[in-house]
Amino acid sequence: MTAAMEIKNLSKNFGGIVAVEDLTFDIKKGEIMGIIGPNGAGKTTVFNLITGVYKPTAGTVIFEGKDITGQAPDAIVRKGIARTFQNIRLFKHLSALDNVITALDLNYPMYNLAEAIALNLPFIPGKVKRGEKSLQEKAMFFLEMVGIGDKANIRADALPYGLQRKLEIARALALEPTLLLLDEPAAGMNPEESMDLARLIKQIQIKLNLTVFLIEHHMDLVMELCDHLFVVNFGRELAEGSPAEIQANPAVLKAYLGEGYKHAQS
Amino acid sequence: MSYYVQGVLIMAMINAISVVGLSVFTGFTGLMSLGHAAFIAIGAYTAAILTKLYGFPFVPSVVLAGIMAGMVSLVIGIPTLRAKLRSDYFTIATLGFGEAMRVLLENLPITQGARGLPGLTPYSTLPVVFIFFVLVTFVAKNFVFSRYGRMAIAVREDFVAAEMAGINLFNVRLRSLFFSAVCAGIGGAFQAHYITYIQPNMFTNVQSTLLTASVVAGGMGSLTGPIIAALVFAAIPEVLRVANMWRLVAYGGILVAIMVFRPQGIFGYKELTFKGIYRGYKHLAAKVTGQGGAK
Ligand SMILES: Nc1ncnc2c1ncn2[C@@H]1O[C@H](COP(=O)(O)OP(=O)(O)OP(=O)(O)O)[C@@H](O)[C@H]1O
Numbered sequence: 001m002t003a004a005m006e007i008k009n010l011s012k013n014f015g016g017i018v019a020v021e022d023l024t025f026d027i028k029k030g031e032i033m034g035i036i037g038p039n040g041a042g043k044t045t046v047f048n049l050i051t052g053v054y055k056p057t058a059g060t061v062i063f064e065g066k067d068i069t070g071q072a073p074d075a076i077v078r079k080g081i082a083r084t085f086q087n088i089r090l091f092k093h094l095s096a097l098d099n100v101i102t103a104l105d106l107n108y109p110m111y112n113l114a115e116a117i118a119l120n121l122p123f124i125p126g127k128v129k130r131g132e133k134s135l136q137e138k139a140m141f142f143l144e145m146v147g148i149g150d151k152a153n154i155r156a157d158a159l160p161y162g163l164q165r166k167l168e169i170a171r172a173l174a175l176e177p178t179l180l181l182l183d184e185p186a187a188g189m190n191p192e193e194s195m196d197l198a199r200l201i202k203q204i205q206i207k208l209n210l211t212v213f214l215i216e217h218h219m220d221l222v223m224e225l226c227d228h229l230f231v232v233n234f235g236r237e238l239a240e241g242s243p244a245e246i247q248a249n250p251a252v253l254k255a256y257l258g259e260g261y262k263h264a265q266s
Numbered sequence: 267m268s269y270y271v272q273g274v275l276i277m278a279m280i281n282a283i284s285v286v287g288l289s290v291f292t293g294f295t296g297l298m299s300l301g302h303a304a305f306i307a308i309g310a311y312t313a314a315i316l317t318k319l320y321g322f323p324f325v326p327s328v329v330l331a332g333i334m335a336g337m338v339s340l341v342i343g344i345p346t347l348r349a350k351l352r353s354d355y356f357t358i359a360t361l362g363f364g365e366a367m368r369v370l371l372e373n374l375p376i377t378q379g380a381r382g383l384p385g386l387t388p389y390s391t392l393p394v395v396f397i398f399f400v401l402v403t404f405v406a407k408n409f410v411f412s413r414y415g416r417m418a419i420a421v422r423e424d425f426v427a428a429e430m431a432g433i434n435l436f437n438v439r440l441r442s443l444f445f446s447a448v449c450a451g452i453g454g455a456f457q458a459h460y461i462t463y464i465q466p467n468m469f470t471n472v473q474s475t476l477l478t479a480s481v482v483a484g485g486m487g488s489l490t491g492p493i494i495a496a497l498v499f500a501a502i503p504e505v506l507r508v509a510n511m512w513r514l515v516a517y518g519g520i521l522v523a524i525m526v527f528r529p530q531g532i533f534g535y536k537e538l539t540f541k542g543i544y545r546g547y548k549h550l551a552a553k554v555t556g557q558g559g560a561k
Pocket residue numbers: 014017018019037038039040041042043044045046086
């Protein structure tokens with residue numbers, strides 16, 4: 001398997017705080033890779049560095065063989081990387097459907113500005129109305145994929161918390177990425193819900209042929225879902241390996257999982 | 267229609283033309299401007315110079331006034347929006363721009379300094395103003411309810427998420443700023459040819475503030491709300507003409523009342539539609555006749 005992404009010597013300082021220090025790892029094409037570690041370890045910062053929200057202090061990010069370090073977020077999205085956020089960031093006043101349509105626009109711009117302002121006459125069908133209609137159908141596909149097709153017309157901020165997380169995933173998928181970054185997709189879910197989510201993510205990954213890179217604190221989900229794990233502590237690499245290896249790693253048990261951790265399903 | 271009522275209507279619609287434009291900017295991208303009077307001034311001076319000094323026909327002058335204001339908006343918009351200034355810093359930049367424009371108008375030879383340009387022909391008749399008002403509103407509505415409006419809303423709601431949805435913040439913000447400046451320029455052209463004289467000190471930051479206040483009071487993310495607010499705000503000075511000193515007090519009173527009773531503005535994130543009016547009417551009728559409406 002080739003690497004979808006190569007992270008090399010990545011570092012980020014915020015003033016005096018070293019959030020990420022000299023991280024190097026690969027994400028293989030078609031795998032589900034997890035990054036775990038205690039609160040404040042620098043996981044979200046890694047996502048922000050990959051997606052261009054922050055510029056790295058040092059190091060490079062290579063995606064599908066090309067250096068994308070320090071590019072603007074919208075440019076990086078165009079290359080095929082999409083993400084969700086730890087603190088849900090939906091377009092609150094837009095419906096679930098419109099949240100997804102906003103993302104679809106990237107690959108399906110249905111009409112130009114002149115057509116939008118001059119050709120959209122009341123009651124008369126035209127390119128704009130046809131375009132909007134076809135976007136709605138496409139958006140439904142993604143809403144249904146995450147199981148919230150029946151919530152299409154509900155305003156994003158009126159959805160229950162768990163469904164907002166799913167809507168964020170749908171919106172990210174609508175960008176048609178090849179690499180999907182999920183920042184704590186199961187946050188706030190109980191063990192049962194989080195295992196359901198694990199199955200959903202696996203399904204989607206296979207169906208859309210995605211590479212997935214995720215942050216999670218639900219260890220059951222992580223151990224079940226991930227092919228490969230990377231562990232950080234205080235911004236530095238602590239360990240890397242298969243879920244089985246990580247669970248047996250004394251340093252990880254001491255710093256994060258807790259002595260005596262045993263994965264329920266193993 | 268009496269001459270007086272006609273006058274109030276014309277001023278109200280001229281005001282609404284600028285406010286519709288500004289609501290596309292402030293209401294849909296979330297950035298506040300305290301300098302839009304400068305675009306009104308540019309439009310007013312451009313049109314006045316064209317009709318008075320060059321004998322240009324009126325309607326093309328209005329269009330050119332809008333284009334001129336739009337061009338100037340690019341000059342201020344490109345550096346400030348490219349720099350991704352924090353929204354409060356952007357607002358301060360617009361404030362400085364508004365003041366700078368006034369000083370410029372006071373000192374350019376062609377604008378005739380503080381004396382201004384008197385003796386303009388009163389071209390701003392009710393039909394012309396009305397047609398432009400409808401046109402501007404039509405374009406604004408189509409813009410807002412298109413993919414471009416959706417992108418602007420996304421930027422307003424969460425610019426980090428918008429960027430991660432592949433939206434270029436700079437393009438979205440500049441596009442809306444340009445549109446708002448064109449509208450303000452058109453409004454300015456009409457204002458000049460209604461009052462029939464212009465001076466730099468007519469375009470103060472009080473006017474800028476009032477425009478933004480109309481958008482916020484009318485409702486962010488709405489077009490009809492700000493239009494209604496603009497019409498009301500323009501009518502107030504006429505209604506309260508006898509007590510001129512009470513005008514600003516009345517503005518303040520209305521704004522405070524809106525902040526207290528409807529913090530989202532008259533029509534925050536909503537539009538007044540014929541369907542909505544009909545529904546409201548039915549609801550009211552049901553209440554009046556004592557039959558409970560549909561829940
Ligand atoms: N914008 C910022 N400015 C200053 N410090 C920051 C910033 N973003 C993150 N940090 C700091 O960097 C460190 C790593 O934060 P990060 O959010 O990446 O942790 P995390 O591993 O995602 O933690 P959690 O599991 O709690 O989400 C923390 O000490 C945090 O306070």
